[in-house]
Amino acid sequence: MSAPTTTEAQVPPLAGFTVGVTAARRAEELGTMLERRGACVQHGPALRIVPLADDAELEARTRDLIARPPDVTVATTGIGFRGWIEAADGWGMGEDLLAALSRGELLARGPKARGQIRASGLTEVWSPPSESSAEVLDHLLEEGVAGRRIAVQLHGEPLPDVVEALEMAGAEVVEVPVYRWVPPADLAPMDRLTDLVLGGGVDMLTFTSAPAAASLLARATERGLREELVAALRGPVLVVCVGPVTAAPLEAVDVPTLQPQRSRLGAMVRALEAEAPARARRLPVAGHRLELRGHAALVDGELKAVPPTGMALLRALARRPGRVVSRAELLRALPGGGDDEHAVETAMARLRSALGVPKLIQTVVKRGYRLALDPSAGPSPLGGHCVSGDER
Structure with missing residues (x-):
């Protein structure tokens, strides 16, 4: 085989491939990144976000933490932490919440969470280089959590392993659901995307959150298509996840996933771009x-x-x-x-x-x-x- 021609080198790396996007938040941004690389993009949002200001559970947890400030607060996502503060402002409790959080330590799971902590006028005491919830847990357990009240800001779904480990070590854990994922109001686009996957019309399927993966599988179960979908995701379709947390529901059913070294949207697209030639x-x-x-x-x-x-x-x-x-x-x-x-x-x-x-x-x-x-x-x-x- 001869070396690539100038024409060949100019063909976008994802040209000729169809990529499915299950994201709701940042779906347009991801789609644009993929299309710039030549992909044909098929959207099928697998979830939607409950507006923070309408979330009664978050308001109740916020009032509880103001009344009894936590010893430690773990911020897992930048958008989630910022949304929490903005929602509290809307309820007239913003300053009270910041004051309550400032009385204890703040840990940031990654740079975006750290940036939002600082933008709120607070300061984190520690952040893991890996941006991993598991490393945050290890850090807390090493410090000792017995008798401490720990607020854990969730990022769209529960963190049962983290919460259970902290509680078993003697901590009182307050889960803070700063935004919640629920199935999309219109299921038709998600169903169409699933049908395309089953019909061989999708080469790669992307996930940016664990709830999206769980939602797609749950909907396929409702339609009696779970086994067929899982088989497709194990075989001809390349499944791409933004990180290990997102991949967990898929790997639980033995679906192999491609993940970037860093849990970032751009890194995920670059990983897909690098993998495409092998397909x-x-x-x-x-x-x-x-x-x-x-x-x-x-x-x-x-x-x-x-x-x-x-x-x-x-x-x-x-x-x-x-x-x-x-x-x-x-x-x-x-x-x-x-x-x-x-x-x-x-x-x-x-x-x-x-x-x-x-x-x-x-x-x-x-x-x-x-x-x-x-x-x-x-x-x-x-x-x-x-x-x-x-x-x-």
Whole structure:
């Protein structure tokens, strides 16, 4: 294979791939980042956020902490801590809450939480370099928590392991649900995204919160599709999570995930961008370089939009490059199936047209079709008389 051409180098790294976005918050930002890298983005929010000012549980916990200030407050997210203070301001308790928190120690799980603590006029005493809730827990247990009142700001879902460990060590833990995730009011977009995943229309699926992953699985269970969805996420679909907390509900059902080293949106997109080349299939065919991506192909580095039926045929041929694939087998590979082999001929003609180089695919008389794999790349077909790809 020769080095990439200038044209090839200019093809965006995610071009030809379809990426599903389950996020609600920052969904537009994530979608824009993916589209700039060439991806086709499918949105299906798997949750929505309950407005802080409408959350009676948060107001009750805030009043309790003002009345009995905590010895330690753990801020897990910047947006959550800021939202808590803003909600308290709306209830006329902002200054009282800040005064109560200032009487104890503040720990920040990461730099964004640390920044919001300082923006509120407070100062944290410690923050872990790993940005990990587990390291925050280890730090607290090492210091000793027996008899101490600890407020833990949640980041969208409970932290049962952290809370249980602190309580077993003798602490009184006050969970602060600064924002809560609930299923989306309109389930249709999430259902459509799930259906696309099951139908092979999504190459990569992204998650930015554990509740989104849990919500998608729960909805699939309601629809009787859980086993099929989990199977798809274990196999052809690459699952990308912003960090280990987000990945937990998926890894609990043995779904492998790709995660960046740092739990950041940009880092997640860069990790996906780096992984994408491994998802492509590259073959030397008829003196050209053919690369198969999710819903498109590259021929000598030039992106070719291929219709779904064409991609189905191309993938079937690429599973056994150079070998003859019968019309009957190709017919079974077509979306929707059917029993008319003429549909294969029609789809094949469109595929050749889309690729722009008809000789990439050869017709084998009375037998089927094959990719014209270069002789040095692998085995040639067994038997059958080939005619040029642009002959019928």
